[in-house]
Amino acid sequence: MPTLILRRFGFAAFTIAFVSMIMFAAVEALPGNVCTSFLQRLAQGPRLERCIEQQGLDRPAIERYADWASGALKGDFGYSLKKRKPINEVIGERLANTALLGGLATFLAIPLAVFLGIVAGVRRDRPLDLSLSGIAMLAMTIPEFVTATALIYVFAIVLQWFPAVTVMRSGMGFFDMLPNVVLPVLVLSAVLIAHIMRMMRASVIDVMASDYVQMARLKGVPERQIIRRHVVPNAMIPALNVIALTVAWLLAGVVVVEKVFNYPGLGTLMIQAIYDRDLPLVLSVALIFSAIYVAVNLLADLAALMIDPRLRRGGH
């Protein structure tokens, strides 16, 4: 058991190291360097020299990677070209804002999706299941910016319940923020709910067909109790993995949704950094997103180990 947990931690560490190397190498592969790409036609003379010195570009790539990686571990991501500030200062508040959005969406979506998935799975192929599954399909396939635009039209323009774009001042209290996050959270959780619900439904259907459920039925256990005692706990395990995978989608979705609502989070920061060709900042935000994803996956793995004793035996 302890070696198993250690191995999961090891794989998470390996993943994040590998990902950071790929991303760093991708930037290295570009023609020119970070400074020429940022300064474009102005890349000459003392301006270029200052930039090269500030970014430490005169040193070999391996050394710079080691510096960047060890700095990132301590929360020091280097220096933003456009903002002329240390990157961790730029990121701080943005990270909190994105965490608020993602956190609320996740906490809203998971219980609801699990519940709907159970309902749909138990009532397989009945009208309720068909309509739930149909709505889930729509939520998964319609692009987030389309859903968001539709919600803005209905709730911000026609009904005027919520603001269409985020109105935010720094130092705002949690409850003042709430009207700003309602619509973005709704968009994000709609897709999360759809993905998790589909998996939960499939998983419930599998378990319902299993021998032990059949056995319980034959013993005369009431259906309600079968679902609560046998179906739900067993169906949760495969669904847990999908919950972790949907976080990967959430991190991508958050970029689009933040852009639609002009929400001051990491996503809009990254898009602005791309417009500005501020590669050190782009790289840092991408690394933070990947780290969040790997961490969530690790948590899901460990949770699965806790729920399911069968996983604790054997190699992997």
Added chain:
Amino acid sequence: MLQLINTIISRPSGAIGLTLTALHLAIALLAPLIAPYDPTVQNADAVLLPPSLEHWMGTDTLGRDIFSRVLHGGRLAISVTFAGAVIATVWGSFAGIIFGTVGGRIDEYFMRLVDAFLSVPWLLFLLLIISIGGAGPSTIIPTLGFFYGAAVLRVIRGAAMQVAARDFVTAAKARGEKLWPILTREMFPNLSDVILVEGAMRWSWMLLAFSSLSFLGFGATPPTPDWGLMVAQERGLLSTAPWAVFWPCLALSSLIIGINLLADAIGKALGIDRATAMAM
């Protein structure tokens, strides 16, 4: 083939999917012939007109005919993502079949790399590549193809492992067949159905990815008529001219839904359980 189409349209969702996809492909092909106006010609005297007999879907902020732009709006997205989906399916299934057949240590280590690679959220990866290589199809097609191919690889490798465990493959190995004949004659014919469905499904997700990129300003470049870009450009005037946003949204969503339903129906008609394939 005819039989397959019959099975697909026997289900309402399959019939809807096939109709939507065929309709969109036909429109994209014929757009230059059927569009009443040039989609890029601006008209300062006809800015933001509501829908009328002259302009069925109204006009946008630059006085361009929205109906003509909507008809043209899928051409770039469809061709870019189709190319990307072909690249992804070809390399993903090729590598997936090899690793699924060979198995063992190499397969195990390589899959760890693939898993690590897949853990970069796709949009971030694309944005990073775009910020380095610039926007536009020449960057986006190979990147989408490469990245989605890794996901195809994962699924096809899982399916290939099941085929590789069956008797006829063992028999071929026992006969002393080389790897290549086993791949082409034993493995591929038994996996082509899965590959087809996988490719169609990836195509629909890729359309979603490309239109999101266009929306963010990294896909199509103005004045190209493109649904994602149209929504991004016109949504500032959502309260005064909702039609300029509504029609591209509808066109884009119906195409993605159509391909998705079609892929699902092909899968069901061929007896492929996508729920289990997705989970792997």
